[in-house]
Amino acid sequence: MNKKQYYKRSFLTISIFALALNLPAQNLNRIQLRDYERVTERKVIQIPDLPGYVTLKGDFHSHTIFSDGHVWPEFRIREAWKEGLDIIAITDHIEYRPHKDYTIGDHNVPARIAASSAEEMNIILVKGTEITRSMPPGHFNALFLQDVNPLENDDPMAQIEAAVQQGAFVLWNHPGWDAQQPDTTLWWEFHTRILEKGWLHGVEVGNSGEWYPVVVDWCRDKKLTAFANSDIHAPIDFQYDLSLPHSHRPMTLVFSKDRTQEGVKEALFSRRTLAFTGEQLMGPEELILGLFQASVKVHLPYLTRESRGQTMIYRELENPTDLTFILERADGKDSKDNIRLNPHSMVILRQPAGQEKPQYRLMNCWTGSREHPVITLE
């Protein structure tokens, strides 16, 4: 006669959960059983647009079996679609091709194989390649190529020139990779030369599971476009657990005039990107501030209470996006007022009356190796 008895009985004796599975098979021919299978759908990554720009999610560095990767080129499209990316570049090594005894040698093949699925799945496929040299000068991605084959050349400078002649965007990859720069992240004379020629346009702040703080300074001071890319060789799900809440591969946020290949190219050359890896965001201050403003809602106060002689004001801070923001008081007030604003979450802000416009430093956002943008909550 009461819920308690019902509840208790179910607890104390035995489980009879999900007994539908117990039924004798009714269709003896075929039974679907998809307990552990993933659904075929595209994830919606919730990052807001900025005024005048659409926010596109791109990965500008990936490999396939045509160099030393583990997947067929078309599969990079499926992965990108599922994860909610808008842009994927395929950038197989020019020089390093351990599978070449088993595959054909035309460097244009990976993008050609992937093109049709990219169209069908509405993914912007960027045709590229990775120039693969020991340091200096290291590795570079050439993006938006028409023909990759002319980049086969023993001289890295000639390779970059061949890319630039096609209007390519040139990107220095993982400048702080320990296999090439063990204890340092140095800028070499080679890079000065191509920068001065206008042949170097961007650099990876983040690559796979690491990032290089000093490179954020380079982006700021040398006017380079900031990237975070996966440099993925394995299937993306093998390396990243994308089932974790809010997990994602390292990616580059591109603030583009439209969702086209041309729009992306214009945005890259105009430095309208942020590197987004783990919870960290790196790049130009105005883009970070714009993203914060578009993401976080500061609600009106809902309560005023006296506490130990002080009037406390209660407000809510809401983050309905897939971004994280970590805030630290920047105006010399109570240092305990740090805030972790996780994706799809709200926190309560309880502050003394008269401090309604507190300033915070965005500790997971980087405009330099030691610089965080400062925002005012109001």
Added chain:
Amino acid sequence: MNKKQYYKRSFLTISIFALALNLPAQNLNRIQLRDYERVTERKVIQIPDLPGYVTLKGDFHSHTIFSDGHVWPEFRIREAWKEGLDIIAITDHIEYRPHKDYTIGDHNVPARIAASSAEEMNIILVKGTEITRSMPPGHFNALFLQDVNPLENDDPMAQIEAAVQQGAFVLWNHPGWDAQQPDTTLWWEFHTRILEKGWLHGVEVGNSGEWYPVVVDWCRDKKLTAFANSDIHAPIDFQYDLSLPHSHRPMTLVFSKDRTQEGVKEALFSRRTLAFTGEQLMGPEELILGLFQASVKVHLPYLTRESRGQTMIYRELENPTDLTFILERADGKDSKDNIRLNPHSMVILRQPAGQEKPQYRLMNCWTGSREHPVITLE
């Protein structure tokens, strides 16, 4: 001065969780950031051995980019290692090779590429192929081949003969696949012929996301070895969410005299296998019963209580394995006494005195399309 105040304060104001991430970067060259990356380790699947046999986990049906799969052959070894499999067969289609304009044509290449990693990772690699015909006779896997190329032949009977001449184990794949047998799972005259010649040794009860109850009858009546295989084309993590508790690809449990290729082959020809797909187990009764006995511990009673004029005995049932067992009373007693015994869990069994040896039907275990083995708890 008390925990309550501490607790309440942390709740009501704001989150200061994990503030270590807030620290200014100390190494400006390189920061590791592996929030969402998977660990490089092999899962231990906990399924007990049977007396005299080691229980090996195998997948006898997989594809690579050399037919219509999406991954490089060596990658099938890495996946198998990570998931905790002992055996993987690579079985690319003989006839269906959509990537053949880009790859070389020798059918022995996939196994050759994967061999070295299999050795290093202690995985038993079975060299095979898939004979790919419309119905009849459908698709067959030939396993333990020395040379795959002789199986290129327009006549399926000749293909099977060429396999058998090499001592191969021949397996009928997905007999109930709706693209070939839309509303039925029929046995054809072709299959009778190869069965009578001794050229058909096994059949897939389960394939990818489906299984075929009537095929369990075939295994029992025609003395065929039961399989569940993934028939995986994509990376395994793309299709299955192996982060879910106790999830796994469809696999075949092999009860082998030892952990060698020869042991596996002997076990397959001796029909010592169970198909294991989702939570379901299919195959010979003695193997299912053996596995239940080796898995589930019935603890001694720990409490006796009077309840509504009856003496109730309390016992615990413990399942420390990765298998699931669903039990339904089989002796005409109280039908509510159904039990779901999930992996790594215990339930309390509360039963009237005098019923200490209840009989249960294992509803997720199948010795035929309508048959479940019966066990006695004691």
Added chain:
Amino acid sequence: MNKKQYYKRSFLTISIFALALNLPAQNLNRIQLRDYERVTERKVIQIPDLPGYVTLKGDFHSHTIFSDGHVWPEFRIREAWKEGLDIIAITDHIEYRPHKDYTIGDHNVPARIAASSAEEMNIILVKGTEITRSMPPGHFNALFLQDVNPLENDDPMAQIEAAVQQGAFVLWNHPGWDAQQPDTTLWWEFHTRILEKGWLHGVEVGNSGEWYPVVVDWCRDKKLTAFANSDIHAPIDFQYDLSLPHSHRPMTLVFSKDRTQEGVKEALFSRRTLAFTGEQLMGPEELILGLFQASVKVHLPYLTRESRGQTMIYRELENPTDLTFILERADGKDSKDNIRLNPHSMVILRQPAGQEKPQYRLMNCWTGSREHPVITLE
């Protein structure tokens, strides 16, 4: 010198993941270790507002230790805050109080204890009680009471009258609960009487882990407000795994003029609610249709392709909310075109030219026990 070697080495030898944990303790006094602890934050449930109304998430049925629940009243506020609810009603049983030897008897105590935290956390706390009778008439919740104590009375009709005299909203709970209506979900003469008096305002379509299709018909035909409530006795996290993606307790969506107790009351009396339990939504057609329109974006076509003599149009369907929609073709066209539109996901719609405005039935939305609303995608 290349990523492949790096990658392979890390795979084949041993894991050196997360070695930060290996460091000798540097602070010998105290180390924070919060690996498995939950963050203190409020989840943002993403369900859009309707024109003129804010969409509030409420649970109008919960218990505390003052009847047969397991938690302290104030804790119901914390749970509701964390889960992202806007409204919680505490509705302890009037008649069933198994803990009464250990607690005081004033029925107004639970709401009084919870009030201060509700204010601090910006949760709308509804003071209520559960009238707890065997069937007929079963259990009722009286909501928005000023004083619960006058409802202590042996006559259920007098109890309801005492509630109505305070302006309460009266709700019939779990009418299909099998302990009270084993094989049926009957409407009794008692319910006709209170309905005719204007004393019955709503009914639970869903309660805890079950729902009652016929009750959706009652809501439509008898003008009753539809509810889904948790009827929670245990802590909410004990009964529901709220870490699962998009999981939530059974709740009632309230379309209110504002986020106040008065607004909620007006909305309930005006029948502007939907029951939301599991993936199912039940209630008035116009509210379901409004929610679908506010939730799902049909993007413009991005591709046209010929396929087997037909022109196929490719579009994307986007669901950035926490709702699920399951669509089945309703206009007699190709029946395979069913769509599962999970929370925060997109799917591709590929349809023949000339069928740009297909009609679908929302199969997980219920306007009656056998009725689903129909929408047109355009």
Added chain:
Amino acid sequence: MNKKQYYKRSFLTISIFALALNLPAQNLNRIQLRDYERVTERKVIQIPDLPGYVTLKGDFHSHTIFSDGHVWPEFRIREAWKEGLDIIAITDHIEYRPHKDYTIGDHNVPARIAASSAEEMNIILVKGTEITRSMPPGHFNALFLQDVNPLENDDPMAQIEAAVQQGAFVLWNHPGWDAQQPDTTLWWEFHTRILEKGWLHGVEVGNSGEWYPVVVDWCRDKKLTAFANSDIHAPIDFQYDLSLPHSHRPMTLVFSKDRTQEGVKEALFSRRTLAFTGEQLMGPEELILGLFQASVKVHLPYLTRESRGQTMIYRELENPTDLTFILERADGKDSKDNIRLNPHSMVILRQPAGQEKPQYRLMNCWTGSREHPVITLE
């Protein structure tokens, strides 16, 4: 005619996953819908026994609504059962009872209420209380009391004496709690006095989300029993996400002669415990070493390979338990050979021939604030 077509079709058009849910309701009375509900079962925590002892999992510090906790006493039993604990102590504050206006004052009530469920669920319930003083001397748990009420006394020394007179085990709680010892974890003169009287038997090395390295030294030098306890006030699932793989509350492993209250008491007085919090284990070296030996299997070599002029031996290391072990080379050899051996996982050990018996320091196991036990793999 091939799987590829099948696969591709399902990908490119639309999802028709799990359409069973689409079926019109067939039972109009009642539909079970348990998508997000937890199963009623007890988790099996896999930690091996030691020779002569059974390994019991206990939490010796918890609160209920009778002091400042949030749950009913009986609920602590349900939680402990579900999580797989063997022992739970209820230790409400003597002095701090913020709910006392609403509940009765007998300090024996919480254990009395919980006793029956403990019996039914086979949980060892330890009757205790928390003496709650500012520092010095701080908080103490008295365990295995017959009557809690005599401990109501203004003098902490008299309280402890009253406990000891009942044969109680006395435990100093959270000695490094920052509210009482802000920047230090000091041992005070009061503690010397009760230690010398034989009235202090144990100490919390770990409490809730923190632990105190220096306290491991105290355990070793002053012969105190080591504990890690949850000090839980909220429901356990509210504070810990026990759905995370291998997550658990802070607990004390007790190596007992049998699974009885008396056995537990004997083991505590004999110092046969390890604190187990997060991935860390603290306590006597012989217990840690015994647990490592009982947990980790070093398999025989399976491969020998030449690599760069060295003979490399391949072995597997298997950890089928729920414990974690982090190993760092301790014999001056290649420092990269660190190993993280997660629960239910294996890693490959590739080492030069002649180094088959490497020594490792167990970095997550603590025999002192700076001491780790050393093991030899063989």
